[in-house]
Amino acid sequence: MIKLILTNAENVQKKFVESIKKKKGSGVVILTTKSFGGVEKTLKDKNNILFVDTVGSGEHDNVINTAPSNLSALSITISEGLQAMKSEKKFLVFDSIMPLLIHNDAKSVSKFFLFIIEKLREWDVDTDIIATSEKIDEEVVSLIIQGVDKVENSNRSK
Numbered sequence: 001m002i003k004l005i006l007t008n009a010e011n012v013q014k015k016f017v018e019s020i021k022k023k024k025g026s027g028v029v030i031l032t033t034k035s036f037g038g039v040e041k042t043l044k045d046k047n048n049i050l051f052v053d054t055v056g057s058g059e060h061d062n063v064i065n066t067a068p069s070n071l072s073a074l075s076i077t078i079s080e081g082l083q084a085m086k087s088e089k090k091f092l093v094f095d096s097i098m099p100l101l102i103h104n105d106a107k108s109v110s111k112f113f114l115f116i117i118e119k120l121r122e123w124d125v126d127t128d129i130i131a132t133s134e135k136i137d138e139e140v141v142s143l144i145i146q147g148v149d150k151v152e153n154s155n156r157s158k
Contacts, residue, residue, distance in 0.1 A: 005129065005131070020049070025090050029050070068099055071104060098136070114144075129144065
């Protein structure tokens, strides 16, 4: 299932961690708001996860660094990372779409997500895409909503 999770900005990290903890199998986690160094302590079992860090730099096991402005490289990294995993169950968690809109125009981000969602569906990858509901690009979100299977709107501050 491909799910878009809309939440308040203060709940993005909480929703991100919850999403990863619920996933089974092996997966790719895209970091656009915090670097790997900022999330590694909150995640206990990281052996089955490939992290794609668009924020930090440095060398860590199971971490690939890529620029948030290079959507082509991000797409290739996601595709190759998922295809290389031997697990039958695969997942992808995107910690937030908003930082990509800082580094890219809305049309490019929309095209990127439509392409990625199509591939994830083709590969049967359980996916959570997290977005803040404040100051959001309505056009980008509406296109993503059209491609996902479910939209979860959790705008409660808990």
